[in-house]
Amino acid sequence: MEILMAKEAGFCFGVKRAVNIAERTLRERGRAFSLGPLIHNPQVVGQLREMGLEPVEGIEGVGRGPVIIRSHGVSRQLLEELESKGVEVVDATCPYVKRAQRWAASLSRRGYFVVVVGEEEHPEVRAIMSYIEGDGMVVEGPEGAGRIPRRRKIGVVAQTTQERGRFGEVIKALLPLCEELTIYNTLCEVTSKRQEEALRIAREVDCMIVVGGRNSANTRRLAELCSRVQPRTYHVETEEELRPEWFRGMRRVGITAGASTPIGTIRRVRDALVSRPFCGIRREAENL
Ligand code: SF4
Numbered sequence: 001m002e003i004l005m006a007k008e009a010g011f012c013f014g015v016k017r018a019v020n021i022a023e024r025t026l027r028e029r030g031r032a033f034s035l036g037p038l039i040h041n042p043q044v045v046g047q048l049r050e051m052g053l054e055p056v057e058g059i060e061g062v063g064r065g066p067v068i069i070r071s072h073g074v075s076r077q078l079l080e081e082l083e084s085k086g087v088e089v090v091d092a093t094c095p096y097v098k099r100a101q102r103w104a105a106s107l108s109r110r111g112y113f114v115v116v117v118g119e120e121e122h123p124e125v126r127a128i129m130s131y132i133e134g135d136g137m138v139v140e141g142p143e144g145a146g147r148i149p150r151r152r153k154i155g156v157v158a159q160t161t162q163e164r165g166r167f168g169e170v171i172k173a174l175l176p177l178c179e180e181l182t183i184y185n186t187l188c189e190v191t192s193k194r195q196e197e198a199l200r201i202a203r204e205v206d207c208m209i210v211v212g213g214r215n216s217a218n219t220r221r222l223a224e225l226c227s228r229v230q231p232r233t234y235h236v237e238t239e240e241e242l243r244p245e246w247f248r249g250m251r252r253v254g255i256t257a258g259a260s261t262p263i264g265t266i267r268r269v270r271d272a273l274v275s276r277p278f279c280g281i282r283r284e285a286e287n288l
Contacts, residue, residue, distance in 0.1 A: 001247060001250055001251060001252070001253060001273075001276060002251065002252045002253070003252075003253050003254075003255060003270065003273055003274065004201050004204060004205055004252060004253070004254045004255070005254075005255050005270065006194070006197050006198060006201055006254070006255060006256035006257070007197065008190070008193050008194040008197045008198075008256075009194070009211075009255070009256050009257040009261070009266055010257050010259075010261055010262065010263045010266055011259065011260065011261070011262065011263070012188070012190045012191070012194075012259035012260075013094075013190060014071040014094030014095070014096060014097070014188075014190075014259070015039050015071055015094075015259050015260050017071070017092065017094065018038060018039060018068075018070060018071040018092035018094070019038070019039065019044065019048075021068065021090060021092040022034070022038055022048055022053055022068050022092065023048075023051065025066060025068060025090050026048070026051045026052045026053055029052075029065060029066060030052050030065075031052040031053075031054070031063075031064070031065040032052065032053050032054070032065050032066045032067070032068050032090070033053070033054050033055070033056050033061070033062045033063065033065060033066070033067045033068070034053055034054070034055050034056070034067070034068045034069075034070060035055075035056060035057075035058070035059070035067065035069070035070070035074060035078070036055055036057070036070065036123065037055045037070075037215075038053060038055065038068060038070055038071075038092075039070070039071065039213075039216075039260040040212075040213045040215045040216035040217070040219070040258075040260045041212065041213040041216065041260040041261060041262065041265075042213055042215075042237070043237070043238070043262065043265060044260070044262055053068070059078065059081055059082060059085070059087075062082075062087060065088075066087075066088040066089065066090045067082060067087050067088070067089055067090065068090045068092055069089060069090065069091045069092055069093050070092065070093070070123070071092055071093060071094040071097065072093070072094065072097055072122070072123050072124035072127065073093040073094075073097045073098070073101060073123070073124060073127040073128075074093075074123070074127050075126060075127050075129075075130035076127075076130045076131055077130055078130075094160070094188075096160050096186070096188045097124055097127070097128075097160055099186060100124075100128050100157050100158070100159070100160060100184075100186035101127065101128050101131045102131070103155075103157050103184040103186060104116065104128050104129070104131045104132050104136070104155075104157050105131040105132065105133065107132075107155030107157070107182065107184070108131075108132040108133040108134040108135075108136065108155075109133055110153075110155075111134070111153055112134075112153045112154060112155030112182060113134070113135050113136065113137075113148070113149075113151040113153065113154050113155070113178075114132045114134070114135070114136035114137075114154075114155050114156075114157070115136065115137055115138075115139055115145075115148065115154060115155070115156045115157075115170070115174065116128050116129060116132075116136065116137070116138045116139075116156075116157055116158070116159065117138075117139055117140075117156065117157070117158040117159065117162055117166070117167050117170045118138060118140070118158060118159025118162055119138075119140060119159065119217060120138045120140065122159060122217055124159055124160065124161075125138055125159050128157065128159070139170055141166055141169065141170065142166075142169040142170050142172065142173040144170075145170060145173035145174055145177065146173075148174070148177055149177075150177050150178065151177065151178050152178060152179050152180060153178060153179070153180045153182070154174055154177060154178040154180070154181050154182075155181075155182045155183075155184070156170070156171060156174065156181070156182070156183045156184065157184045157186045158185070158186050158187050159186075160186060160187060160188040160191065161187075161188060161191045161217060161218045161221065161259075162187060163192075163195060163221065163225065164187060164192050164195075167185075167187060171183055190259065191218060191259065194218075194222065194256070194259070195221070195222060195225055197256070198210070198222050198225060198226055198254075198256040199225055199226065199229060201254040201256065202225075202226040202229045202230040202233065202254055203229050203230065204252065204254065205230065205250075205252040205253055205254040206232065206250040206251055206252050206253065207230070207232040207233075207234070207246055207247060207250045207252075207253045207254070208226045208227075208230045208232065208233040208234070208253070208254045208255075208256070209233075209234055209236060209242070209253065209254065209255045209256075209269060209273075210222050210223040210226060210233060210234070210235045210236070210256055210257065210258070211236055211237070211255065211256070211257040211258070211261050211265060211266050211269050212235070212237065212257050212258030212259075212260060212261040213237060213258070213260060213261070214235065214237060216258045216259075216260050216261075218258045218259050218260070219235065219257070219258025219259075219260070219261065220235070222256060222257075222258055223235040226254075226256070230254075232246070232250075234246060236269065237265075238265060238268065238269070239265075239268040239269045239271070239272040242269065242272055242273070247273070247276065253273060255269060255270060255273070
């Protein structure tokens with residue numbers, strides 16, 4: 001059995017940065033809080049908890065110590081509330097997410113009806129929406145464009161981890177609805193590259209493994225994309241979930257991982273497969 005490893009797998013720049021900021025804060029302060037889990041990976045959240053990072057549901061759960069803002073950001077109102085209560089804020093919002101928030105604010109200030117292409121309930125999308133000062137709406141796909149009223153000016157931004165093709169389809173659906181359409185491409189290049197590579201590998205293999213937290217939207221999207229071209233796609237959090245029957249008779253297996261999956265976890269999944277007889281790695285990620 002041959003294994004094809006994705007080169008674009010594991011922590012992205014924004015997640016690495018957030019984890020580094022959290023570790024540095026914990027070393028200096030001994031204790032800190034995050035509003036919800038810092039990243040969507042239960043194993044990493046567990047390690048950070050041992051270092052003193054406590055995920056809390058809301059501002060009322062915050063005790064003595066700084067609050068670390070997650071890579072996908074928080075709403076403007078929540079930031080203002082934290083500041084008004086004198087809570088020390090350590091902002092680990094990914095700069096690409098900040099950029100999407102800034103463009104949404106700028107569009108609304110210039111009188112555009114702002115459309116955010118993304119998952120309505122995702123914290124990143126909720127945070128972007130909070131920066132809109134006028135009217136705006138979230139649409140998940142081109143079918144959602146039917147709910148948007150005709151406007152003279154429509155401005156569009158995307159949740160950073162959206163799929164490029166879907167973003168394009170929404171833009172096409174918006175064209176007949178307005179006279180002026182302004183688009184800011186707020187897609188994260190890291191995610192787009194990862195999705196394109198995962199799709200390429202999934203087409204070449206007999207079975208595809210996607211590693212990452214089940215609560216990670218970008219990992220779930222990777223698995224969903226891969227399953228469109230490779231029905232034998234399995235989403236696992238750790239190597240313990242691998243089932244021998246998945247690989248029976250398989251000649252080639254692909255591995256990719258979400259942006260919040262630590263390298264150690266990807267390595268363990270790879271090693272669990274490599275330990276099988278007659279297995280070899282054909283293409284190994286440079287970061288492994
Ligand atoms: S996926 Fe992209 S936008 Fe999201 S945290 Fe990572 S680098 Fe930032």
